[in-house]
Amino acid sequence: xxxxxxxxxxRAALSDEMSADPDVWALGEDLGRGGVFGQYRGLAxxxxxxxxxxxxxxxACIMGAAVGAAMMGTRPVVxxxxxxxxxxxxxxxxxxxxxxxxxxxxxxxxxxVVREPMGMWxxxxxxxxxxxxxxxxxxxxxxxxxxxxxxxxxxxxxxxIRADDPVVHLEHKDLWPVEGALERTVTPPxxxxxxxxxxxxxxxxxxxxxWSAMLYRCLEAAEALAAEGIQAEIIDLRTLWPWDKATVLxxxxxxGRCLIVHEAVAVGGFGGxxxxxxxxxVFSSLKGPVRRLGAPRVPISYAPPLEDMVxxxxxxxxxxxxxxxxxx
Amino acid sequence: MNDDTETPRRHGGNGIGPERLLHxxxxxxxxxxxxxxxxRAQKNGQVPGPIxxxxxxxxxxxxxxxxxxxxxxxxxxxxxxxxxxxKGADPAVMLRELLGREGGNSNGKGGxxxxxxxxxxxxxxxxxxxxxxxxxxxxxxxxRLKGDERIVVCIFxxxxxxxxxxxxxxxxxxxxxxxxxxxxxxxxxSSTTVTANMTGGPGPGARAGALGLPxxxxxxxxxxxxxxxTRDIAATIRSGGxxxxxxxxxxxLAGHTAxxxxxxxxxxxxxxxxxxxxxxxxxxxxxxxxxxxxxxxAIRRETETAMAEMYEKALAAPPPPQRRAxxxxxxxxxxxxxxx
Numbered sequence: 001x002x003x004x005x006x007x008x009x010x011r012a013a014l015s016d017e018m019s020a021d022p023d024v025w026a027l028g029e030d031l032g033r034g035g036v037f038g039q040y041r042g043l044a045x046x047x048x049x050x051x052x053x054x055x056x057x058x059x060a061c062i063m064g065a066a067v068g069a070a071m072m073g074t075r076p077v078v079x080x081x082x083x084x085x086x087x088x089x090x091x092x093x094x095x096x097x098x099x100x101x102x103x104x105x106x107x108x109x110x111x112x113v114v115r116e117p118m119g120m121w122x123x124x125x126x127x128x129x130x131x132x133x134x135x136x137x138x139x140x141x142x143x144x145x146x147x148x149x150x151x152x153x154x155x156x157x158x159x160x161i162r163a164d165d166p167v168v169h170l171e172h173k174d175l176w177p178v179e180g181a182l183e184r185t186v187t188p189p190x191x192x193x194x195x196x197x198x199x200x201x202x203x204x205x206x207x208x209x210x211w212s213a214m215l216y217r218c219l220e221a222a223e224a225l226a227a228e229g230i231q232a233e234i235i236d237l238r239t240l241w242p243w244d245k246a247t248v249l250x251x252x253x254x255x256g257r258c259l260i261v262h263e264a265v266a267v268g269g270f271g272g273x274x275x276x277x278x279x280x281x282v283f284s285s286l287k288g289p290v291r292r293l294g295a296p297r298v299p300i301s302y303a304p305p306l307e308d309m310v311x312x313x314x315x316x317x318x319x320x321x322x323x324x325x326x327x328x
Numbered sequence: 329m330n331d332d333t334e335t336p337r338r339h340g341g342n343g344i345g346p347e348r349l350l351h352x353x354x355x356x357x358x359x360x361x362x363x364x365x366x367x368r369a370q371k372n373g374q375v376p377g378p379i380x381x382x383x384x385x386x387x388x389x390x391x392x393x394x395x396x397x398x399x400x401x402x403x404x405x406x407x408x409x410x411x412x413x414x415k416g417a418d419p420a421v422m423l424r425e426l427l428g429r430e431g432g433n434s435n436g437k438g439g440x441x442x443x444x445x446x447x448x449x450x451x452x453x454x455x456x457x458x459x460x461x462x463x464x465x466x467x468x469x470x471x472r473l474k475g476d477e478r479i480v481v482c483i484f485x486x487x488x489x490x491x492x493x494x495x496x497x498x499x500x501x502x503x504x505x506x507x508x509x510x511x512x513x514x515x516x517x518s519s520t521t522v523t524a525n526m527t528g529g530p531g532p533g534a535r536a537g538a539l540g541l542p543x544x545x546x547x548x549x550x551x552x553x554x555x556x557x558t559r560d561i562a563a564t565i566r567s568g569g570x571x572x573x574x575x576x577x578x579x580x581l582a583g584h585t586a587x588x589x590x591x592x593x594x595x596x597x598x599x600x601x602x603x604x605x606x607x608x609x610x611x612x613x614x615x616x617x618x619x620x621x622x623x624x625x626a627i628r629r630e631t632e633t634a635m636a637e638m639y640e641k642a643l644a645a646p647p648p649p650q651r652r653a654x655x656x657x658x659x660x661x662x663x664x665x666x667x668x
Contacts, residue, residue, distance in 0.1 A: 023473070025473060027469075050472070050473060055500075056499060056500065058496035060496050061462040061465060061466075061493065061497055063462075064461075064462025064465070064497070065465045065500060067462075067463050067466060068462070068463035068465065068466030068468075068470065069466040069467065069469045069470040070466075071451055071467065072401070072466075072470035072471065072474075073474070074469075074474070076466070092459070092463075095456050096456075096459060096463060100452065101656050101658070102437060102656050102657055103434065103438040103442040104437075104442065104444045104446070105432075105435045105436075105437045105438060106434075106655065106656035107433070107434065107444055107445075107446040107447075108444075108446055108451070140657050140658070140663065141657055142658070143660045143661055163660055165658040165659055167660075191659065194660045195660070241661045242660060
C-alpha cells in the first residue's frame with residue numbers, strides 16, 4: 001500500500017497502463033506540459049510525444065480522433081480539460097463513440113476513456129463547474145464512472161482503459177489533493193470494478209446514496225447525525241452506469257429510508273433514477289418518501305456567496321435526514 | 329463548378345488503358361445497378377428506412393477506391409453505397425442490410441446510412457455530415473502509432489465544409505502529417521440547398537489550402553483522371569508525404585433521398601448533367617480504346633443478372649431475430665442484465 005493524492009492516483013493508473021500496453025495513449029490540450037492540473041506531469045518525458053499527445057484546442061477532433069483510433073485497435077485516453085468542454089465534442093461521444101459498435105452490428109469496438117474533470121472548484125463559474133453525469137448515464141453504449149477516493153480513481157481508471165466500451169471517467173476537481181491509500185497492482189482491475197458500490201459508513205437508520213465529492217459532505221453529516229443518535233449508512237456508488245442496484249436496494253430495504261445526494265442539478269439528475277428504482281423495488285419496506293438533494297436549476301455563479309447558494313451543504317443533508325427520521 | 333476560384337494542380341489527359349477502364353466500367357455499373365435495385369425495392373415497400381442514392385457519382389467511388397489496398401481504411405457518408413462497393417464490400421450482403429435482414433453487414437441494425445464492412449477496411453458510412461473527418465484523422469493516428477503503411481481515405485460532401493470538424497480534422501492531419509486523403513465529393517447540393525449559396529469565400533479547396541494541405545481539383549465524372557490522380561496521390565501519402573485534399577466535381581442526378589423528387593431544381597439543369605454522367609463517358613472512352621459495344625453490352629447484362637439474383641436472395645433472407653436489438657450495446661452495464 002502507498003499513500004497518494006486523487007490526482008496522483010489518476011496519473012499512476014495511466015502510467016501503469018501505458019507501461020503494460022503500447023496501444024494505450026493519451027491525447028488532449030497541454031498534455032506535454034503535464035495537463036492543466038498536472039495530472040500528466042512527467043508522462044510525456046516517460047512515454048514520448050506520440051503517446052502523450054499535445055493537441056490543438058479542437059475538442060471535436062480530440063474525441064473524434066479517439067473514436068477512429070479506438071476502432072483501429074488502440075486504447076486512447078481522451079483528456080477533456082474541463083467536463084464542460086466535452087460539450088464541444090458531444091456528437092463524437094454520443095453519436096459516434098456510443099453508437100459505432102451497435103450500428104455496425106458488432107463489427108467494431110470503441111475502447112476509449114474520456115477523462116472529464118467535473119464539478120464546482122475555486123469559483124470557476126458557469127462554464128467550468130458543471131456535473132453532467134446524468135446525461136451520460138442516459139446514453140446507451142456509455143459506461144460512467146465517478147470516483148470519490150484516490151483508490152477508486154486508480155482502480156476505475158485502469159479498469160476503464162482495459163474495458164472495450166467507451167467510458168466517461170468523471171474526476172472531481174475539488175478532490176485532486178485528497179490523499180488516500182492504494183495498492184498499485186500488476187494485474188489491472190477488471191470489469192468487476194463497475195457497478196459495485198462501496199459502503200463508506202455503516203448505519204441502520206437511513207441510507208444515503210451519493211458519489212464523487214459529495215461523499216465527503218455526506219460523511220461529515222453522518223458524524224453530526226451520529227451525535228444525535230441517528231446512524232446513517234453512506235453508499236458511495238463509484239459508477240453510475242452500471243450502478244449497483246443490489247447494494248442500494250438491500251440497504252434501503254433494511255433502513256427503510258433513502259436519501260440521494262448529488263452536486264448536479266436535482267431536476268433530471270441521476271438521483272431521480274435511483275429514487276424511482278427504490279420505490280419500484282422496495283416500496284413496502286420504506287418508512288417514508290424517498291428524498292433527494294441536488295442543486296437548484298440555476299447556473300453556477302462566480303462570487304462565493306452566490307456559488308454557495310447552489311451547493312448542497314452538510315447542514316442541508318443533516319436537516320433533511322432529521323426530517324426523514326421524524327416523519328411519521 | 330468553382331473552377332475560377334481555386335488554384336489546383338490539374339492532371340492532363342493521358343489514358344489509363346482499356347483494362348483499367350473496363351474494371352471501372354464494371355464497378356460503376358454494379359454501383360448503379362445496386363442503387364437502382366435499392367430504389368425499386370424501396371418503392372416496393374421492402375426498404376424500411378431512407379436511402380441516399382449516389383447515381384451520377386459512381387466515378388468518384390471507383391476512381392478513388394480502386395487505388396486502395398484492402399487493408400487501407402475508408403470512411404464514407406450517408407451517401408456511401410458506391411464507396412463501399414468500390415472498396416470491395418459484397419453488394420449481396422449490403423442489399424440484405426438495406427432490406428433490414430439477417431446476414432446484412434450489421435444484421436439489419438444500421439441500414440443504408442450506417443453501411444460498413446470492416447473486413448474490407450470500410451469503417452462506416454456516417455449519418456452525421458462531416459463527422460467522419462475527425463474519425464479519419466484518428467484512424468491515421470492509430471496507423472502512425474502502430475507503424476503501419478496503410479492510408480486513410482475520407483470522403484465527404486460539399487455540405488461538410490461548412491461544419492466545424494472540417495477545420496479541426498484537416499488542421500489535425502496537417503500538424504501531425506498524417507496519412508489521410510480527404511476527398512470533397514462535390515455534388516453541388518447540401519440536401520435540398522445549393523451549397524454555393526451557403527459557402528463563403530472561394531470554396532473547399534481554398535479552405536484546405538489555407539490549412540496547408542496540397543489541393544487537387546478534378547472532374548469527378550471522369551473516372552480516368554480520378555484513377556490516375558489517386559494512384560499518384562495515394563503513393564505519395566503512403567510514402568510519408570502527409571495529408572492531401574481532393575476536390576472533385578460531380579452531380580447528384582437523383583434527389584437527396586430516394587423519396588425526394590428534387591423539384592427545387594430545373595429539369596434542364598438535370599438533363600444537361602445526365603449528358604455528362606460518368607458511366608456513358610467511360611463507355612465512350614472504351615469504344616475509343618477499341619473495345620467493342622458487344623463486350624460492353626455483355627458486361628451490362630452480366631451485372632443486371634447478378635443484381636437480380638442478389639435481390640431475390642435478399643428478399644428470401646429472414647428478418648433479424650428480436651434478440652439482436654439487445655446485442656452489441658456494451659459489455660459493461662449490458663442492457664440484458666441491467667433491464668428493470
